[in-house]
Structure formats: C-alpha cells, structure tokens
Amino acid sequence: MNQLSSEEKMTTQDINTEKEASHISRRSFLGMLGKGAACAGAAVGAGGALASAGGGAANALGGVGPTYQQEPEQYAEARKNPPKIPGYNWTEHKWAFGVDSNRCIGCLRCVEACKMENSVQMDRNHTRTWVERYVYLEGSDHAHVDSIHDLKNVMPGSKETRFVFDNRYKNAKVTKAFFVPKLCNQCEKPSCVQVCPTGATYKTPDGPVLIDTKYCIGCQYCVQACPYGARSLNHVRGTAEKCNWCYHRITKGLNPACVEVCPTGTRIFGDRMDPESPISQFLRNNRVNVLKPDMGNMPNVFYAGIDKEVI
Amino acid sequence: MHKHIVNLLILISVIVVVAASARYLARQDTFFQYGHYRGASVAQIAEKLPKHQGSATCEQCHKEIYGEWVSGIHRKATKDNAIRGVVIKSGPGCEVCHTPAGNHPSKEAMPLSTEDQVTTLTHKWENHPINAADRNLMRDPQDMRILCTNCHEKIPGRPLRGKVAGEGVPVQAVTDVVGIHGVPQVVIEGHGGDELCTTCHNPHSPRIVFASVPRPPSDPKTGKLAAVSAPKPGDANAGKAVAANCAACHGANGMSVNPEWPNLAGQHTGYLVASLEAFKSGARKNDMMSPMAANLSEADMRNVAAYFAAASCKSSDSDKAKADLGKTRAQAAGCAACHSSGGLNKAGIAGVSGSQAWPNLAGQSAQYLTVALKAFKDGSRNHAVMSSVAKTLGDADIENLSAFYAGASCK
Numbered sequence: 236m237n238q239l240s241s242e243e244k245m246t247t248q249d250i251n252t253e254k255e256a257s258h259i260s261r262r263s264f265l266g267m268l269g270k271g272a273a274c275a276g277a278a279v280g281a282g283g284a285l286a287s288a289g290g291g292a293a294n295a296l297g298g299v300g301p302t303y304q305q306e307p308e309q310y311a312e313a314r315k316n317p318p319k320i321p322g323y324n325w326t327e328h329k330w331a332f333g334v335d336s337n338r339c340i341g342c343l344r345c346v347e348a349c350k351m352e353n354s355v356q357m358d359r360n361h362t363r364t365w366v367e368r369y370v371y372l373e374g375s376d377h378a379h380v381d382s383i384h385d386l387k388n389v390m391p392g393s394k395e396t397r398f399v400f401d402n403r404y405k406n407a408k409v410t411k412a413f414f415v416p417k418l419c420n421q422c423e424k425p426s427c428v429q430v431c432p433t434g435a436t437y438k439t440p441d442g443p444v445l446i447d448t449k450y451c452i453g454c455q456y457c458v459q460a461c462p463y464g465a466r467s468l469n470h471v472r473g474t475a476e477k478c479n480w481c482y483h484r485i486t487k488g489l490n491p492a493c494v495e496v497c498p499t500g501t502r503i504f505g506d507r508m509d510p511e512s513p514i515s516q517f518l519r520n521n522r523v524n525v526l527k528p529d530m531g532n533m534p535n536v537f538y539a540g541i542d543k544e545v546i
Numbered sequence: 547m548h549k550h551i552v553n554l555l556i557l558i559s560v561i562v563v564v565a566a567s568a569r570y571l572a573r574q575d576t577f578f579q580y581g582h583y584r585g586a587s588v589a590q591i592a593e594k595l596p597k598h599q600g601s602a603t604c605e606q607c608h609k610e611i612y613g614e615w616v617s618g619i620h621r622k623a624t625k626d627n628a629i630r631g632v633v634i635k636s637g638p639g640c641e642v643c644h645t646p647a648g649n650h651p652s653k654e655a656m657p658l659s660t661e662d663q664v665t666t667l668t669h670k671w672e673n674h675p676i677n678a679a680d681r682n683l684m685r686d687p688q689d690m691r692i693l694c695t696n697c698h699e700k701i702p703g704r705p706l707r708g709k710v711a712g713e714g715v716p717v718q719a720v721t722d723v724v725g726i727h728g729v730p731q732v733v734i735e736g737h738g739g740d741e742l743c744t745t746c747h748n749p750h751s752p753r754i755v756f757a758s759v760p761r762p763p764s765d766p767k768t769g770k771l772a773a774v775s776a777p778k779p780g781d782a783n784a785g786k787a788v789a790a791n792c793a794a795c796h797g798a799n800g801m802s803v804n805p806e807w808p809n810l811a812g813q814h815t816g817y818l819v820a821s822l823e824a825f826k827s828g829a830r831k832n833d834m835m836s837p838m839a840a841n842l843s844e845a846d847m848r849n850v851a852a853y854f855a856a857a858s859c860k861s862s863d864s865d866k867a868k869a870d871l872g873k874t875r876a877q878a879a880g881c882a883a884c885h886s887s888g889g890l891n892k893a894g895i896a897g898v899s900g901s902q903a904w905p906n907l908a909g910q911s912a913q914y915l916t917v918a919l920k921a922f923k924d925g926s927r928n929h930a931v932m933s934s935v936a937k938t939l940g941d942a943d944i945e946n947l948s949a950f951y952a953g954a955s956c957k
Contacts, residue, residue: 305581313580318588325588340704340729342697344642351646352597354662368703390692399692404702412703437583447587448664472664483594483659492598492646498638498697499729 303424303438313440323486330442330480330535332491333503333517334416337540341366341414343398345493345502346383352481352492358395359383361467363478364418364493368400369544373408378544382417415545416501418493419444419465419478420526420534427457427466427477436475442535443482448474462530480504594659597646601639604647611750615640618751643693643749694743694752700731746884746931780815780845785853788846791838792854800857805911808918812859812909812956816902818851830927859909864953872950875943879935881907885951897954909956915948 301310317324349364350357362383369378381388383398390397404412425444428436435450436457451474458466458475469476481491485504489495494504505512514537517523523537527546538545579585605612615621620637641647649656700710705728743749789798792810796802800811810818824830825839842850876882876896884904886896897908907915921927922936923944939947 302581309579309581316579318580318585318592320589320592323592338705338728340697341701344638344696348598348641348646354659370702399696400701402699402701407702409702414703434577434581434583437581439588445588445591447584447591448661449587449590450584451664472661474664479591481596482591484596484598486592487596489596489598489600492596495598495600496639496642498642 302440303428305438305440310440320486322488325439325441327508328441329507330421330485331505331507331514331518332418332421332480332536333514333521333523333539334536334541335501335503335517335521335539336413336415336545338499338501339366339414339416340499340501341368341400342498343383343400344496344498345416346398348492348496349478352484355476356469356471359386359389359398361469361476363476364416366400367415367417367545369411369413369415369542370404370409371411372404373410378542380544411542413540413542415538415541416493417463417465418536419480420463420532420536421478421480422535423533424531426460426462426530426532430456430460432456443479443485444477445479445482446475446477448472451475462527462532463534590660594661595649595656597648597656598641599647599650601641604640607651612640614748614750618748619753620749620751638697694747694749695732695734697729698731700733704729704731706731780819780848780850780852782849782852782856785846785849785851788842788850789853792850795834796854800854801860802911802914805862805913806917808914809859809910810854811857813851813855813906814899814902814904815848815851815855817899817905818854819847820903822847822851859906859956861909861954861956862911862952864912864949866953868946868949869953870950872943872946872948875939875947876950879939879943879947881935881947881951884931895955897951897956906956907951908954910952912945912948912952915951916944919944919948 301307305313314326317326343366346362346365349355349362353363355361355363365382365384367380367382369380371378383389385401387401387403388398389395390399400414421443423438425436425438428438428444431437432454433450433452435447435452436444437447438444453468453473453475455468455475458468461477466475466477468474481489481493484491484495490504491502494502503513503517505514505517507515507518509515517539518537521539523539524541525534525537527534574584574586576585576587577583580588601612601615700706707728707730710731710733743752747753795804795807796810800813801809821830822839822842825832825835826842828836839847873896882896884901885899885907895908898906918927919936919939922929922932923939925933927933936944
C-alpha cells in the first residue's frame with residue numbers, strides 16, 4: 236500500500252515538475268521512500284511468516300516436534316526432562332476439546348463449575364468459559380446473541396454468583412435458536428503467547444496454553460491479542476485469566492470440570508493420541524469446524540452443529 | 547578526556563553491570579528450559595487440587611441416595627452414546643446440583659493453589675468465596691425449583707425430548723423418546739404452579755415411579771426436606787378404639803353416613819395420617835375435623851389410619867353418561883398422573899393412587915368429590931397442585947369427574 240500511494244503522488248507531481256526543476260530531487264526522494272517502505276513491509280511480513288513456520292505446524296498430534304516458539308534443543312529438553320508431575324509425561328498426550336452444539340441446553344452448569352473449580356471471580360464479567368445463545372426471530376436475517384455477560388441472565392438475588400438463561404423470547408416468534416459453549420481454543424499458534432512480554436503464557440507440548448501467574452504482570456496485551464475474546468483480567472489477582480482445560484485435572488487423569496458436570500455430553504474431551512478416546516471418536520464421527528479458521532491460529536476446540544454466524 | 551564524558555561512561559558501565567547481573571542472578575533457573583517461560587511453572591499449575599471429585603466419591607458415604615441416582619433417569623439421561631459414537635458421561639451427577647465436593651466432609655478451607663496465592667501491589671488479597679472457611683462448596687440445594695428449571699424450563703433453543711409438560715393443560719406427563727438428545731421440558735405456570743418440583747419428583751430419580759413412596763415433604767421456603775422419623779406401621783387393632791370417635795360421621799367400617807363426607811375405608815394410610823396432621827397443625831381447617839384431630843397423638847393417627855385402610859371399601863353407583871365424559875376429562879386434566887396406579891402413560895387402576903401420599907379417589911361418593919374439588923377451586927382448601935388444577939375445571943367438568951371416580955372400582 237505504501238508503494239502504491241507514493242506512486243500516485245509521483246504522477247501528480249510529474250505535471251508540476253515541468254515548471255520547477257528543483258522538485259526532481261523531492262520526487263526521487265519520495266520514490267525512494269516508497270520503495271523503502273515496501274521493502275521494509277515485505278521484510279517484516281517474511282520475518283513473521285518464517286517465525287510462525289518455526290513451530291506448531293509439524294506438531295498437530297504432539298510428540299512430533301517443537302511447539303510454538305520452542306527451539307529444537309528446548310524441545311529435546313522437554314522430552315528428556317519433563318516437568319515433575321506425578322504419573323504424567325507431557326509428551327505422551329495431545330489433548331483436544333469438542334463441542335457438540337446440538338446437545339447444549341444452556342443450563343450453564345459448566346460456567347458455574349468452572350468458576351468454582353478455578354477460583355474465577357464469581358461475577359458475570361469474569362469467565363473462563365461461557366455459553367452464548369443465538370436466536371433468529373421471525374422475519375429477521377441476523378441472530379440476537381446474548382450470554383451470561385448480560386445482566387438479565389444473572390439469577391435474581393444471587394449477587395451475580397449464579398446464572399440462568401432468561402426466558403426473554405417466551406412470547407416471541409423464534410425461527411431458530413441454539414446455544415454455543417465457548418472457551419479458550421488452546422491454539423497451535425496462539426497470538427497471546429506471541430505478544431506476552433514476560434514469558435508468562437506459553438504453549439505446552441500436550442496442548443494447553445498455560446498462564447504462569449507469578450510472571451504475569453497484568454498488562455493485558457494478550458487480552459487484546461486473542462481473536463476469540465477468551466482472555467480477561469482477573470481483577471482480584473491482577474493477572475490474566477483464561478481456560479487451561481483444567482490442567483491440574485487432566486494431568487491427574489480427570490476430565491476438565493466443565494466436561495465433568497455437563498449433563499448432556501455437549502462437551503467432549505480427550506487425548507488425540509489415543510484413537511479410542513472420546514475426542515478421537517467425536518472427530519471421526521462428526522463433521523467439525525473451528526472458530527475463525529482464517530485467523531490462522533489453528534484452534535484445538537472443534538465444534539459440531541454451529542451456524543455460520545457463530546464466530 | 548572531558549570529565550562529563552568519563553561520568554557518562556561510568557554511568558553506562560554501571561547500568562550494563564546491573565543489567566547483566568540481574569540477567570544471571572535474578573533469573574529463574576528454569577526460564578528458557580522448555581521455551582520462553584519458567585519451566586517450573588508447569589508442575590506448579592498441575593499441582594492444584596481438584597475440587598470436583600465425581601459422583602463415585604459421594605457413593606462412599608451416601609450409598610442410599612447414590613443408589614437412587616444410579617437406577618434413575620438422571621443417570622440414564624444421555625445414554626444415546628452408541629448413536630453418536632461418542633463415549634460420554636451419563637446424566638447430571640451429584641456435583642451438578644450440589645456444587646463441587648472439594649475436601650468435603652472436612653470443615654477446613656481447601657489449601658490455596660499457587661495461582662490463588664498471587665497478589666500484586668495494585669491488587670490487594672481477597673479471598674475467593676470457595677477458599678474461605680465458610681466456603682461455598684457442597685451447598686445444600688436452596689431452591690430446588692430454580693435448580694430443576696435450569697435444565698427443564700422450556701425456552702427457545704433448548705433441544706427437547708418428548709412433549710412439553712404443562713403447555714395448555716395443567717399437568718401432563720412427558721413421554722420419553724429414546725435416541726434424540728435433549729431434555730424433557732416444562733412450562734412452569736401450567737405444570738406445578740408454585741409447588742416445588744420435589745413435592746412430586748425425587749430429584750435423584752425424577753421420573754415418577756408410582757410404586758415407590760415419594761420423598762418426605764419439603765419446606766417451601768428453604769427447599770430442605772422436612773424432618774420425618776421413619777414411619778412406623780400403625781396397629782389396626784389399637785386403632786379400633788380411636789375409630790370409635792370417628793364412627794358417628796365416618797361410620798364404624800369407614801363408610802360415611804353423609805355422602806358429602808369422605809369414606810375412609812381402603813384409603814392410603816400415608817394420606818390419612820398426613821390429613822390428620824394437617825388438621826392438627828392448622829394447615830387444613832374444618833370445623834368438625836380440626837378439634838377431633840387436635841386430641842390425637844401421632845401413634846393414634848397411625849393406628850386409626852391403619853384401621854380404616856384395612857377396612858373394606860365399596861364403590862358407589864354413578865351416572866354412566868357423566869362418568870364417560872369424566873373419563874375423557876380425567877385424561878386431559880392429568881388427574882391420572884397422580885390418582886391412577888399406572889400414571890399417565892401406563893394403564894392402571896383408575897382412582898387408586900400409586901403413592902401413599904396421594905388419596906385414592908375410587909370408593910368415594912360423587913358428592914364428596916364434588917365438594918372437595920369446589921373447595922380447591924374457590925380457595926377454601928389449598929394444595930399447590932390441586933388448586934391450580936381445579937381452577938381449570940368448570941362446574942360440569944367437576945360433576946363428570948366426580949361421577950367417573952365415584953364409579954371406579956376401588957379394589
């Protein structure tokens with residue numbers, strides 16, 4: 236774009252140069268500036284492409300190569316001396332998450348369970364996982380979307396600790412409606428990790444993107460970088476907050492809390508390296524997609540049964 | 547060299563030395579171990595103790611309730627696994643309603659995780675409610691109607707299984723369609739009115755099974771189950787002496803002398819005791835019955851109930867045309883859900899309630915049934931379910947229904 240705009244300037248100036256010869260130097264200067272900017276842009280772009288090619292892509296199923304922004308020698312160290320978690324080796328798993336939106340009944344048990352399990356602030360503005368409701372009214376071609384962030388969906392008298400979807404469309408003519416649970420996508424190429432200035436958030440070889448709360452300075456750059464709005468600031472701790480698939484549970488052989496309480500089997504979790512795990516079966520038996528694939532983040536949360544308006 | 551240049555160089559070298567030493571001394575050993583992060587943090591994050599313990603943990607102490615849940619519909623709710631080819635946990639477990647167990651039954655607060663210990667200069671330490679000593683773990687379900695409607699209130703977008711209960715008609719059972727994921731749903735106003743769901747449904751196994759005794763009554767405000775001692779069976783012989791006081795109106799064998807008074811012969815003991823208790827406590831008022839019940843002890847009530855329950859009942863003759871109309875209305879009004887031994891879905895004996903808590907209607911006179919329904923309708927007698935049902939009935943409906951149940955066989 237820089238090059239184009241400077242060329243336009245040159246053509247308009249060509250008309251004027253017939254009168255003033257002294258402007259030739261300015262014209263060539265602008266031309267050089269345009270070329271220089273174009274080259275710089277290309278260099279930055281190429282550098283970015285090279286950087287992102289450095290990790291993640293080769294590691295779709297884990298145990299194959301370095302994760303995002305991990306040097307080969309660091310990956311070798313991760314295999315040789317894995318973190319001391321009893322009975323768990325992080326290079327032997329590749330976790331993934333499935334959401335079967337057809338089943339979701341919007342009971343919000345997952346949201347409350349997550350808040351309890353992970354000591355997330357109880358009010359409606361702080362969530363690691365949440366559920367969105369998409370409602371198409373008769374004669375309207377766009378969806379009305381709401382979630383627990385809407386005050387109406389807070390259970391009356393609960394001081395914003397308990398949530399229930401308000402029956403606001405009771406008397407409306409609804410042509411289509413469904414619920415979509417959302418959570419951190421634990422991307423293969425996480426934007427949040429790329430922008431973190433202190434190394435407080437990182438991609439693990441087994442899948443989840445974790446937050447080291449001791450190193451997090453609460454700058455919220457990651458909150459802005461995430462294309463999915465999955466991150467928020469925990470105003471009690473002053474650190475970033477997001478879903479980590481209950482890393483403390485999955486490393487003990489348990490399901491994440493939201494999967495544990497989901498009464499309908501909407502949320503599916505498992506190890507992609509085990510072909511018989513729930514998630515492997517889910518991916519085999521359903522046609523799934525991910526949110527915002529064009530962002531290039533390569534999410535690890537797979538959705539079945541969502542509409543085109545869900546992003 | 548000029549002095550100010552020397553000063554500048556000294557300053558720069560001091561900065562370099564400080565930065566270099568900070569780089570090597572203040573850095574965590576594990577930083578850069580696996581990447582641009584603190585390697586030790588992975589194990590610290592994984593260290594946190596899980597708060598959701600799973601339903602199997604509850605079984606260790608609460609065997610009886612766990613058994614109810616395992617055999618009930620809540621456990622089987624999502625057993626359509628084979629169709630979707632996905633292995634999933636079945637139905638809502640204990641912690642879905644009771645909130646996570648944490649370190650229950652310990653009264654101590656759970657230890658803080660590394661994450662929870664983080665404080666910053668700008669953010670002062672506050673206890674998350676779950677970590678406080680009076681933590682929110684393992685709450686008693688406070689209002690069970692809110693808990694149930696979280697999943698079972700009919701709202702647009704909620705996948706449905708079977709029919710919607712309470713839409714158009716007061717009470718209507720939900721038929722179960724196997725293989726379609728979704729939940730049975732109710733329109734609250736038309737289904738139970740102000741009554742708590744747990745009056746009729748056992749939350750651990752909510753499908754109404756008419757062979758089982760429903761759970762004890764619960765306090766409508768707190769939702770807590772009312773304390774009841776294990777019901778001891780009454781002694782019919784001892785009850786005969788008490789029944790002598792009743793004989794003047796209800797007859798020595800439980801057949802009343804006035805058709806506007808209820809027959810007691812063959813009635814469920816549970817219902818008779820509950821009625822006497824209601825008269826004694828004042829929850830139900832009747833000029834004749836209230837003073838009679840006030841003098842009875844609990845044992846007297848059980849005994850006299852056992853005496854009349856054992857007495858032989860007799861159905862009365864009724865207008866056949868009205869009874870036929872009443873039969874149709876009974877199905878539509880949902881009477882059969884409680885007052886038929888088979889419930890709505892299975893053909894059972896009409897007028898013989900499957901549960902001890904609900905009265906048998908067969909064996910009553912048509913006049914008494916009419917009086918009772920009209921009392922519910924005009925509000926002089928109150929019951930959450932019956933009052934809302936009776937308000938949907940016209941005078942002709944009441945007469946037809948009474949004729950139908952009065953003529954039904956009570957055996």
